[in-house]
Amino acid sequence: MMLPWLENVHQQLMVSFASGRFHHAQLFNGLEGVGKQLLVKQLADALLCVQAESLIACGQCKSCLLNQADTHPDKRSIRVDGQSIGVDEIREISEFMQHSAAQNGNKVVVLQQCHKMTTAAANALLKTLEEPSAGRYLLLTTEHVSQLPATVLSRCARSDVKVTDTAVAKQWLANLNINDYSWLSLFVKQPLLVEKWQADxxxxxxxxxxxxxxxxxxxxxxxxxxxxxxxxxxxxxxxxxxxxxxxxxxxxxxxxxxxxxxxxxxxxxxxxxxxxxxxxxxxxxxxxxxxxxxxxxx
Ligand SMILES: [Zn+2]
Structure with a gap:
């Protein structure tokens, strides 16, 4: 299920993919709770699916089943809960990228909150960004794009992920029976954050x-x-x-x-x-x- 406010970004990615201009390093910038994680997951699934049509995973092949079980050998997800992403994590990524793929030939690394990279880590990542290999994809997310070094920024294709039509997000939240809070308008551009509050x-x-x-x-x-x-x-x-x-x-x-x-x-x-x-x-x-x-x- 694609979140309605993510359809634009997804559409643009599909166009660039279909025309062979899909960049090997995709950076997604946007507020917490806008859906970057979900978007990146759907993208990774599609890149690894053995019979994906225009960047949409089939949901049934071996690759898709492995992804559903979160055990795909060609996918690596890095999410740091602590203060920073260090050089060791980045070295692990480059090494992972170098080895051959087990399924459809592609390998995907998801690096969340990439603004948390230390300077040394960002420098280590440059090599991977500068010398892309075929079928290797790096999906980065951040809430603070301004904290990223220009050297990293300039080597990624950047998409801004946001709620452009608040009415759409409001309706989506209303469908979850979240509608009559006086503070809701302050978080309407972070619908998944509000959804998480409801779940918790x-x-x-x-x-x-x-x-x-x-x-x-x-x-x-x-x-x-x-x-x-x-x-x-x-x-x-x-x-x-x-x-x-x-x-x-x-x-x-x-x-x-x-x-x-x-x-x-x-x-x-x-x-x-x-x-x-x-x-x-x-x-x-x-x-x-x-x-x-x-x-x-x-
Ligand atoms: Zn599939």
Missing amino acids: EQLGTIDLLYKFATEIKDSHNFSALVDIFSKDHALIGIFVLFLTEQLKQQLIAGMDFFVYQKAQQALTEFIHNSSKVLGLNLSLAISRLAFTLRECNK
Whole structure:
């Protein structure tokens, strides 16, 4: 199943594939939750399928079955949960690319969050990018294309993956019965992130964060917030996004620009500090942030 907002990108890839201009290194840039992973998976399946028609996997051949079981010997997926992708991972890729393929002759490497490559890793990758072998494909994804070195960028074919028509994404979410949250418009371009929240039963928590963000100036008890953040650190970013959005609205409504900057600065500091602290200190950081925001609204 192709996500409706990915059809454009997929169409372009099919055209370049059919005309023999398909680049061996494809870079996909886009927000978290837009569907890069799914797109790259469908692409890898198609490249490895022994009877694929115009970049669509048949779903039935031996290659496709191996992919469905996630055991295809000609596919390698690198996804780093830590801070960086090191030179060892990249060397492993080049070595993998050099050996002959087991199935239809193609080999595919998926490198997710490639902006996490260290400088040494990026340099090591250059060799693979510069000397492509027939039937070897590298599929890279990133949420931060600006963090990639120009040397890597210039050697890839880049596709920007995004929701261009928000009505389409809204409808897709509505089909999942996700429609009546006041914050939904902020994430409509990251539909799979919202879908994941639903699957993880986190929609209520996100809603609570939104409520906290809109009422932070009047709140004094932040223990519920600390509880939420302690369980899932990534939610701090969501909370700050809600606060940032509010500030923007206040600026539009006439907030003094210097006051706005001061509040924005407090948010930046909060994000910076909260990545290091937990528990009691986190509670303190939230109180301090709330205090500053309160001062800014006087
Ligand atoms: Zn197949």
